[in-house]
Amino acid sequence: MHRYLKMCPEAKSKYPKLASLDITSPECSDPAFEGMASNYLKVFDEVITSVEQTPADASSACQRLNSVGKMHRNKVNGMKFDDFQQLEAPFLFMISEVLQDRYNEKAEMLFKKFFQFCLRFILEGFNS
Structure with missing residues (x-):
C-alpha cells in the first residue's frame, strides 16, 4: 500500500483517513494506514x-471481489476503474519481499494471474 501511494500520490486524497499520512516516511506507522493496508x-x-x-467453486471468492x-465505487470519491490496475506492481513487490529468494519467474507469473483474477471481479463489481 505504501509503495502504491508513493507511485500514485494523488490516490491519497481519495482516502480521507489518510489525510495526515506522510508517504515519504518508509515506516508508515500511522494507525489509519495500517488499518487500510490490513483491509487490502x-x-x-x-x-x-x-x-x-x-477449489471447484470460486463463486464466493468472486462475490467477495465484486x-x-x-x-470502492460507492465510498471512494474520484475512484476510476483503471486505478485498481496501479496496485499490481506494488502487490508483486510485496510478494517478492515476503518470498525473498523463493520469488522467481514462476512465482511472479502465478501471482500476476492471481492479481488479474482479483482485478477482473473487482472491476465487474465496480462497473456494475
Whole structure:
C-alpha cells in the first residue's frame, strides 16, 4: 500500500483517513494506514482461503471481489476503474519481499494471474 501511494500520490486524497499520512516516511506507522493496508491484505487472504476451501467453486471468492469493487465505487470519491490496475506492481513487490529468494519467474507469473483474477471481479463489481 505504501509503495502504491508513493507511485500514485494523488490516490491519497481519495482516502480521507489518510489525510495526515506522510508517504515519504518508509515506516508508515500511522494507525489509519495500517488499518487500510490490513483491509487490502485481508481481501486477498479471504479470496485465497475461499478458493482453497472449495477449489471447484470460486463463486464466493468472486462475490467477495465484486463487493470490494462496489464498495470502492460507492465510498471512494474520484475512484476510476483503471486505478485498481496501479496496485499490481506494488502487490508483486510485496510478494517478492515476503518470498525473498523463493520469488522467481514462476512465482511472479502465478501471482500476476492471481492479481488479474482479483482485478477482473473487482472491476465487474465496480462497473456494475
